[in-house]
Amino acid sequence: MPGGTPHPHGLHRVITPAGVLPQPAEVIDNRMVCQANELLIEVGALNVDAASFTQVKALVGEDPQAIAAHMQGIVAARGKLHNPVTGSGGMLIGRVKEIGPDFPNADGLQVGDRIATLVSLSLTPLQIHRVAAVHLAAHQLEVEGEAILFASGLYARLPADMDERLALAVLDVAGAPAQTARLVRPGMRVVVMGGAGKAGLLSLYAAKQAAGAAGQVIGLAPFAAECAEMRACDWIDTVLHADARDAVAVLHAVTQATGGAMADVVINCVNVPDTEMASILAVREGGTVCFFSMATSFTAAALGAEGVGKDATLLIGNGYARGHADFALGLLRQSAGLRAIFQRRYAGDKVPA
Amino acid sequence: MPGGTPHPHGLHRVITPAGVLPQPAEVIDNRMVCQANELLIEVGALNVDAASFTQVKALVGEDPQAIAAHMQGIVAARGKLHNPVTGSGGMLIGRVKEIGPDFPNADGLQVGDRIATLVSLSLTPLQIHRVAAVHLAAHQLEVEGEAILFASGLYARLPADMDERLALAVLDVAGAPAQTARLVRPGMRVVVMGGAGKAGLLSLYAAKQAAGAAGQVIGLAPFAAECAEMRACDWIDTVLHADARDAVAVLHAVTQATGGAMADVVINCVNVPDTEMASILAVREGGTVCFFSMATSFTAAALGAEGVGKDATLLIGNGYARGHADFALGLLRQSAGLRAIFQRRYAGDKVPA
Numbered sequence: 001m002p003g004g005t006p007h008p009h010g011l012h013r014v015i016t017p018a019g020v021l022p023q024p025a026e027v028i029d030n031r032m033v034c035q036a037n038e039l040l041i042e043v044g045a046l047n048v049d050a051a052s053f054t055q056v057k058a059l060v061g062e063d064p065q066a067i068a069a070h071m072q073g074i075v076a077a078r079g080k081l082h083n084p085v086t087g088s089g090g091m092l093i094g095r096v097k098e099i100g101p102d103f104p105n106a107d108g109l110q111v112g113d114r115i116a117t118l119v120s121l122s123l124t125p126l127q128i129h130r131v132a133a134v135h136l137a138a139h140q141l142e143v144e145g146e147a148i149l150f151a152s153g154l155y156a157r158l159p160a161d162m163d164e165r166l167a168l169a170v171l172d173v174a175g176a177p178a179q180t181a182r183l184v185r186p187g188m189r190v191v192v193m194g195g196a197g198k199a200g201l202l203s204l205y206a207a208k209q210a211a212g213a214a215g216q217v218i219g220l221a222p223f224a225a226e227c228a229e230m231r232a233c234d235w236i237d238t239v240l241h242a243d244a245r246d247a248v249a250v251l252h253a254v255t256q257a258t259g260g261a262m263a264d265v266v267i268n269c270v271n272v273p274d275t276e277m278a279s280i281l282a283v284r285e286g287g288t289v290c291f292f293s294m295a296t297s298f299t300a301a302a303l304g305a306e307g308v309g310k311d312a313t314l315l316i317g318n319g320y321a322r323g324h325a326d327f328a329l330g331l332l333r334q335s336a337g338l339r340a341i342f343q344r345r346y347a348g349d350k351v352p353a
Numbered sequence: 354m355p356g357g358t359p360h361p362h363g364l365h366r367v368i369t370p371a372g373v374l375p376q377p378a379e380v381i382d383n384r385m386v387c388q389a390n391e392l393l394i395e396v397g398a399l400n401v402d403a404a405s406f407t408q409v410k411a412l413v414g415e416d417p418q419a420i421a422a423h424m425q426g427i428v429a430a431r432g433k434l435h436n437p438v439t440g441s442g443g444m445l446i447g448r449v450k451e452i453g454p455d456f457p458n459a460d461g462l463q464v465g466d467r468i469a470t471l472v473s474l475s476l477t478p479l480q481i482h483r484v485a486a487v488h489l490a491a492h493q494l495e496v497e498g499e500a501i502l503f504a505s506g507l508y509a510r511l512p513a514d515m516d517e518r519l520a521l522a523v524l525d526v527a528g529a530p531a532q533t534a535r536l537v538r539p540g541m542r543v544v545v546m547g548g549a550g551k552a553g554l555l556s557l558y559a560a561k562q563a564a565g566a567a568g569q570v571i572g573l574a575p576f577a578a579e580c581a582e583m584r585a586c587d588w589i590d591t592v593l594h595a596d597a598r599d600a601v602a603v604l605h606a607v608t609q610a611t612g613g614a615m616a617d618v619v620i621n622c623v624n625v626p627d628t629e630m631a632s633i634l635a636v637r638e639g640g641t642v643c644f645f646s647m648a649t650s651f652t653a654a655a656l657g658a659e660g661v662g663k664d665a666t667l668l669i670g671n672g673y674a675r676g677h678a679d680f681a682l683g684l685l686r687q688s689a690g691l692r693a694i695f696q697r698r699y700a701g702d703k704v705p706a
Contacts (some may be wrong), residue, residue, distance in 0.1 A: 009661060011601065021600055021630050023660045024653060087652035122652075123660045154662045175659070247374050248364065277374050291651070291669075298644070298651040298669060299440035299475075300377060306528070306672030307376045307476045308362060309507045314669035316644075316651060319659030 006035040006102070010150035013125055015079070022080070022150070023123035030079035030125040032146040039109075039153070040098035043128075043145040045165060046071075046121065047172045048090040050197065050271045051294040052083035053139040064134035071141060072128050082122040088294040089122030090139070092147055093158065093168045104151050114164065116171045117147070118154035118325060138346045140165060156325040166339075167329065169346035173199035174328035176269060176292045177206035178321040183265050183288055184210035191254055191263040191282050193244045194270035195219025195236070196226030198346065199292055203267045205331050205338055208235040218257055220244065233337060244270045250278035268293050268317075276300040283312050292317035359388040359455070363503035366478055368432070375433070375503070376476035383432035383478040385499040392462075392506070393451040396481075396498040398518060399424075399474065400525045401443040403550065403624040404647040405436035406492040417487035424494060425481050435475040441647040442475030443492070445500055446511065446521045457504050467517065469524045470500070471507035471678060491699045493518060509678040520682065522699035526552035527681035529622060529645045530559035531674040536618050536641055537563035544607055544616040544635050546597045547623035548572025548589070549579030551699065552645055556620045558684050558691055561588040571610055573597065586690060597623045603631035621646050621670075629653040636665050645670035 006012050010022040013029040022028050034040035048056075048071070060066040075081050082089050096113045099106055109115075117124060125148040133142040149155060158167050176199040184190055190207040194200045196219065208217045219230040220240040230239045240253045254262060262284035268275060273295040280301070283289050289312055291301060301314055321327075332339040359365050363375040366382040375381050387393035401409075401424070413419040428434050435442050449466045452459055462468075470477060478501040486495040502508060511520050529552040537543055543560040547553045549572065561570045572583040573593040583592045593606045607615060615637035621628060626648045633654070636642050642665055644654060654667055674680075685692040 019599065019601065020627070021657075021660070023657055024627060024630065087650065088656065119660050119662065120656045122656050152661050246372065248362075248372070274373070274377060277377065294652055294655065296651045297440065298649045298654075299647055301651075301669050302647065302672060303376055303441065303473045303475050304374075307374070307472050308505050309472065309673055310671075311673055311675045312671065314671050316654050316667035316669060318663075318665065318667050319655060320662055320664055322664045 006037045008037065008151040010123065023120065026078065028079040028125055030127050032127055032148070034098040034100050034148070036100045037102040037104070037151040038100045039096065039103050039149040041092070041094040041115070041117070041147045041149060042097045043092050043094040043126070043143055043147050045093045045168060046081060046090060046141040046143055047092070047168045048081070048139045048141065049083070049086070049088035049294055050139055051086045052088045052090065054271055055083060055086050062136060064136065067134050068131035068141065072131065075126050075128050080121060080124055080126050086294055087122065089120040089124070091121060091168065091172045092117050092124070093164055094147065097146070114158045115155045116158055116168055117149055118156055118171065118320065119149070120319065124148065138165065138169060140168070154320065159329055162329070162332070163343065163347040166342055166347040169198055169342060170202065170328050170332060171325055173202060174324040175317060175319040175321055176267065177202040177331060178324035178327045179290055179317060180206040180267050181210050181327065182321070183290060186210070186212045187214040188264040189216045189218070189258050189261060190265045190267065191218045191220060192267045192269060193220045193275060193279060194268065194293065196221040196230055197269055197271065198342065199269040201338065201341060202328055202331055203269060204233070205235050205335060207267070216258065218254070218263070220250065220253070229341070235335070244275035244278050245272065247277035247281050251281040254282040263287060265290070268296065271295060273297065277304045280305050280308065280310050280312065283310070285311055288313040288315060290315040290317050359390045361390065361504040363476065376473065379431065381432040381478055383480050385480060385501070387451040387453050387501070389453045390455040390457070390504040391453045392449065392456050392502040394445070394447040394468070394470070394500045394502060395450045396445050396447040396479070396496055396500050398446045398521060399434060399443060399494045399496055400445070400521045401434070401492045401494065402436070402439070402441035402647055403492055404439045405441045405443065407624050408436060408439050415489060417489065420487050421484035421494065425484065428479050428481050433474060433477055433479050439647055440475070442473040442477070444474060444521065444525045445470050445477070446517055447500065450499070467511045468508045469511055469521055470502055471509055471524065471673065472502070473672065477501065491518065491522060493521070507673065512682055515682070515685070516696065516700040519695055519700040522551055522695060523555070523681050523685060524678055526555060527677040528670060528672040528674055529620065530555040530684060531677035531680045532643055532670060533559045533620050534563050534680070535674070536643060539563070539565045540567040541617040542569045542571070542611050542614060543618045543620065544571045544573060545620045545622060546573045546628060546632060547621065547646065549574040549583055550622055550624065551695065552622040554691065554694060555681055555684055556622060557586070558588050558688060560620070569611065571607070571616070573603065573606070582694070588688070597628035597631050598625065600630035600634050604634040607635040616640060618643070621649065624648060626650065630657045633658050633661065633663055633665065636663070638664055641666040641668060643668040643670050
């Protein structure tokens with residue numbers, strides 16, 4: 001049995017170092033015994049954070065079995081899918097297996113209900129018994145396994161009108177479009193870097209809804225194919241073909257696209273490091289940059305703004321915003337075009353492991 | 354002569370990797386030849402970023418000569434005082450030696466004027482010819498050297514009514530109190546973690562000015578002596594003695610101090626890693642955490658908030674805010690008590706190197 005009194009934040013499952021919370025912990029207790037305030041889940045799929053999946057793929061190659069083995073190794077060592085290089089995790093989909101009698105927010109939940117957890121895999125006790133498939137493009141693993149949700153953990157019931165892997169892909173990045181909607185006002189110019197990824201496309205859609213016809217919504221991506229895909233989206237006003245790591249190229253492209261006004265809001269959804277400066281150079285004085293990329297360097301962002309004398313608001317993209325799951329799923333229901341892209345990308349390919 | 358056309362952001366001085374800006378660069382060209390749009394400075398003192406100074410001190414010990422040698426080694430390798438472990442720099446004080454004919458914002462500046470640069474040493478071309486003294490408590494090096502300010506670089510003329518090292522200590526962290534003043538509204542509860550440091554004390558003062566008599570300004574620090582110093586400050590309403598790395602202890606302390614309401618705004622000025630979670634747990638749902646610590650981990654903050662389901666605004670503390678230098682120096686002019694602490698700490702001790 002996991003040690004100590006069950007704690008809402010999962011302190012009773014931290015092994016090393018002692019006294020920290022489960023996310024920063026190196027190792028947590030992943031024994032699948034449901035404590036009084038916990039939820040035990042039979043896991044069906046893992047949606048790995050893009051920065052983590054990309055790092056593992058770069059390390060072991062595009063071989064599904066090698067990727068599966070590496071992910072299993074992380075879980076075996078740490079008790080959670082917490083990538084030690086990127087620091088990030090992802091999320092999961094599964095079926096409720098046991099509800100602890102003191103689990104809060106059960107809200108009519110029944111054993112057997114299908115749910116997605118809305119907290120990171122970087123803090124979720126997990127066991128992977130078997131990997132059934134690895135979906136390279138979707139950064140997803142189909143698995144047989146078990147996981148624990150703490151009392152403070154959030155979850156969403158899966159919608160009945162959507163493919164489960166599609167819902168998972170959306171829920172994993174639901175914070176980005178929800179925060180974008182809060183930041184953007186009518187008439188604003190908005191640049192979404194990494195605009196062709198899933199967080200990027202959802203954020204672009206949310207940005208256009210909030211900015212309206214008078215606004216200018218700009219998607220930026222490094223590959224021609226991504227740019228072509230964005231040009232086919234009628235909610236994206238301008239597409240820029242540039243590498244977000246090239247701060248100087250982005251500065252020139254955004255200057256030209258906005259007639260020198262620069263962006264009121266920049267949303268960074270890029271999955272590679274060294275894109276902080278481009279984001280800061282793209283925003284106007286007094287504007288806001290929101291970093292959702294898990295590859296963001298805190299010091300590069302803070303010192304970068306100071307280094308170029310840019311008085312802008314710099315936000316750490318919070319993965320959670322009240323109502324973000326319903327908000328993000330709602331965007332797919334509103335736009336057949338957006339849903340078609342997501343269906344094709346994240347619920348279409350199947351590569352056996 | 355440094356290569357290429359002089360660029361406002363100093364691109365012409367980047368050596369490796371090619372095509373990046375000077376801050377993320379590994380090595381920059383520190384030849385002291387003033388280009389047409391640059392300013393050449395005769396350096397008198399370096400104020401090292403607290404996270405950087407603490408890291409070097411932990412590595413080489415409290416021996417001033419060893420610290421001086423390590424700092425000189427960084428500059429010899431990189432062309433700038435850009436700590437490769439912490440990613441941070443600091444700032445400098447000096448005298449104008451040469452003004453390039455195309456340097457913007459010269460604004461009546463004369464050769465011989467004493468200035469402080471307001472951009473980070475992590476991107477400033479620097480040569481240290483000699484270290485004259487190391488001030489351990491103040492994180493300052495008195496040096497003979499030269500530095501270059503790019504066209505986009507900011508500087509402040511040094512005030513005539515203040516000791517120069519005192520002014521430098523204040524200017525180095527001027528962003529923190531200025532951003533605090535923007536975030537705090539009358540009646541708010543504000544927690545400043547690392548409250549006894551220089552950024553912390555200035556932020557506490559700015560917070561009390563903005564929160565007013567109906568507000569509650571709370572300083573938190575890990576050492577009894579720091580807490581005693583804060584208790585003597587009449588602008589601090591509540592002093593909490595806790596280690597910011599202990600998220601659970603901070604949660605309990607702030608819960609008790611605020612009667613369970615938690616903080617509207619948390620300002621993190623701590624100089625050690627692993628304090629993100631305590632900051633997030635201390636803020637109320639819907640509140641704001643502003644991270645000024647250069648030891649902040651982006652992923653720990655982003656995933657930490659998600660992990661505990663906290664819908665809070667998370668800010669990367671921007672070192673620059675319009676007017677921040679005058680604002681911060683003004684606080685010392687308003688409060689004899691605040692000024693006395695700074696005078697004693699940052700302009701009092703002299704330890705020969």
